[in-house]
Amino acid sequence: MIELKNIYFSYFVPEKVDILKNINFNINKGEFISIIGKNGSGKSTLGRLIAFLLEPTKGEIYIDGKKIKNELDYLEIRKKIGMVFQNPDNQIVSQIVEEDIAFGLENLNYDEETIRKKVEEVLIEVDLLEERRFPPHFLSGGQRQKLAIAGVLVMEPEYIVLDEPTSLLDPKGRKDVIKLITRLNKNGITIILITHRMEEAMLGDRVIVLNNGEIALDGDPFEIFTNVEFLREIGLTVPPLTYLSYLLKNEGVPIEVKLWSLKEIKEELLQLKLKI
Amino acid sequence: MEFEGDKGRTIAIEVKNLSYTYSRGLPYEKEAIKNINLIVYEGEAVGILGHTGSGKSTLIQHLNGILLPQEGEVKIFGEKIINNKTFLKNLRKIVGIVFQFPEDELFAETVFEDVSFGPRNLGLNEDEIKKRVIESIKDVGLDESYLNRSPFSLSGGEKRRVAIACILSMSPKILVLDEPTSGLDPIGREEILSLIKKLKNEKKVTIIMISHSMEDIVQFADRIYILNNGKIVIEGKTEDIFKNKEILEKYDLSVPDLFLLGEELKKEGFVISEPFKDFDIAKREILRNLS
Numbered sequence: 001m002i003e004l005k006n007i008y009f010s011y012f013v014p015e016k017v018d019i020l021k022n023i024n025f026n027i028n029k030g031e032f033i034s035i036i037g038k039n040g041s042g043k044s045t046l047g048r049l050i051a052f053l054l055e056p057t058k059g060e061i062y063i064d065g066k067k068i069k070n071e072l073d074y075l076e077i078r079k080k081i082g083m084v085f086q087n088p089d090n091q092i093v094s095q096i097v098e099e100d101i102a103f104g105l106e107n108l109n110y111d112e113e114t115i116r117k118k119v120e121e122v123l124i125e126v127d128l129l130e131e132r133r134f135p136p137h138f139l140s141g142g143q144r145q146k147l148a149i150a151g152v153l154v155m156e157p158e159y160i161v162l163d164e165p166t167s168l169l170d171p172k173g174r175k176d177v178i179k180l181i182t183r184l185n186k187n188g189i190t191i192i193l194i195t196h197r198m199e200e201a202m203l204g205d206r207v208i209v210l211n212n213g214e215i216a217l218d219g220d221p222f223e224i225f226t227n228v229e230f231l232r233e234i235g236l237t238v239p240p241l242t243y244l245s246y247l248l249k250n251e252g253v254p255i256e257v258k259l260w261s262l263k264e265i266k267e268e269l270l271q272l273k274l275k276i
Numbered sequence: 277m278e279f280e281g282d283k284g285r286t287i288a289i290e291v292k293n294l295s296y297t298y299s300r301g302l303p304y305e306k307e308a309i310k311n312i313n314l315i316v317y318e319g320e321a322v323g324i325l326g327h328t329g330s331g332k333s334t335l336i337q338h339l340n341g342i343l344l345p346q347e348g349e350v351k352i353f354g355e356k357i358i359n360n361k362t363f364l365k366n367l368r369k370i371v372g373i374v375f376q377f378p379e380d381e382l383f384a385e386t387v388f389e390d391v392s393f394g395p396r397n398l399g400l401n402e403d404e405i406k407k408r409v410i411e412s413i414k415d416v417g418l419d420e421s422y423l424n425r426s427p428f429s430l431s432g433g434e435k436r437r438v439a440i441a442c443i444l445s446m447s448p449k450i451l452v453l454d455e456p457t458s459g460l461d462p463i464g465r466e467e468i469l470s471l472i473k474k475l476k477n478e479k480k481v482t483i484i485m486i487s488h489s490m491e492d493i494v495q496f497a498d499r500i501y502i503l504n505n506g507k508i509v510i511e512g513k514t515e516d517i518f519k520n521k522e523i524l525e526k527y528d529l530s531v532p533d534l535f536l537l538g539e540e541l542k543k544e545g546f547v548i549s550e551p552f553k554d555f556d557i558a559k560r561e562i563l564r565n566l567s
Binding site (some may be wrong): 037038039040140141142147167168170171172173175196198220233235236237239240241243244247248251253262266267269272273276 | 327328329402431432458459461462463466486488490491498528529530532533534536537540541544545546555558559561562565566567
């Protein structure tokens with residue numbers, strides 16, 4: 001479990017700006033948490049704090065009960081938490097796919113045999129086995145993002161923070177990466193996914209909504225996305241069919257505003273028509 | 277390759293048998309587009325879809341002569357693009373391209389300076405420059421108070437709109453946008469999309485938009501072209517193509533839920549006169565059936 005207690009993060013130059021204010025929440029082992037919020041709401045800063053790439057100005061972070069920095073050093077934290085960024089090219093360091101994945105392990109002085117074995121396992125996991133000898137620029141965007149994830153995965157982290165990992169990808173790349181993330185979570189890795197796409201946010205067990213550096217909502221997606229007016233007020237949208245039910249309700253149609261699947265809302269509308 | 281009912285319309289863009297190979301003649305040459313044929317009529321909004329590497333960007337770079345055809349030809353309002361400095365200079369007044377993440381190209385200290393950069397290079401006088409800047413900034417939904425601000429103090433969506441204003445200040449007849457909503461938050465997306473719709477409907481600008489977002493495309497494009505491996509694999513009216521879910525899925529593209537709902541309700545006996553391209557239409561159609 002990761003515990004964030006009264007976290008503040010501020011910039012002091014040119015003047016003091018609080019990017020995050022009074023953040024309190026726990027990330028439980030095995031959870032899939034989505035973090036949403038409009039541009040500038042503090043999502044990426046929060047992600048970097050969780051991965052300990054930034055230090056909070058105020059407040060404490062505990063990992064599995066141990067206080068960051070006092071009881072856990074950088075190396076231990078890095079082994080537990082990995083981070084994946086928006087643009088995979090910023091995270092790929094080698095000229096060959098499998099060498100890129102091996103990079104972290106080589107730095108930890110693992111022997112060659114172990115490295116070979118671990119890299120191969122990860123190549124299979126992210127479905128890049130056939131491309132293992134390719135230079136990364138021969139891969140598609142989706143494959144490059146999977147390679148970036150592989151580089152993190154090989155370190156066997158318990159938590160992975162992903163900051164808009166699909167926003168630069170085309171639909172196929174996006175689908176592949178989301179499938180991989182969901183599978184990793186099923187295999188027990190805790191996922192913290194920062195995203196602008198509501199259909200991705202819905203995949204999580206839990207959604208955290210940030211607004212002006214504060215947590216505005218924290219709950220399961222079914223609850224969160226019924227707050228149509230509030231979410232729109234703070235610069236977010238809701239899934240299209242939820243928004244449609246909201247618009248219809250405003251026009252006096254007796255329909256619930258909730259997370260609808262296509263089939264459900266179709267049946268509901270057909271029922272409503274029968275009643276006329 | 278004329279379309280029904282298109283006779284007599286002015287052709288804004290005509291691409292004929294266009295092919296382009298990067299590093300041609302070298303061992304690692306890469307054929308980016310192959311034998312592309314495409315027509316865009318004046319005032320039309322056309323969407324171009326396709327995966328990364330399908331040749332979309334290579335194609336649009338031919339529309340204002342950044343790349344010149346290796347094979348085939350490109351005509352803008354009937355004139356063939358040739359490698360001539362004066363011709364290309366004039367061409368770039370007619371065809372404006374908004375590249376991906378255009379806000380990265382903002383450079384000046386104030387929004388005014390940035391937006392006036394283009395018109396100033398056209399050699400216009402100060403009054404005309406000012407007029408164009410004010411008009412463009414209003415067209416993108418910002419007001420004059422922005423002109424003295426630094427572009428770097430703006431939000432992501434605002435920056436993107438300033439970058440689009442930079443192109444609009446050149447008064448292009450044809451506007452090409454490469455993924456104009458990517459990387460923006462949901463409200464930023466809606467803003468840019470309604471801006472593009474406004475340019476199409478009120479200013480009658482011919483628009484070509486590359487997008488990965490099927491929700492964006494369905495709202496705005498009259499016709500679409502889908503590229504795959506450098507070739508056009510599907511073309512036609514947007515609603516006709518969206519009705520054919522299976523074909524789109526073959527190229528990993530999915531039909532938006534809202535549009536699908538319209539089609540499904542129609543099958544179940546709802547009287548639907550217009551496909552569900554946006555929320556207004558969907559709401560109107562459903563309410564009519566329920567009253």
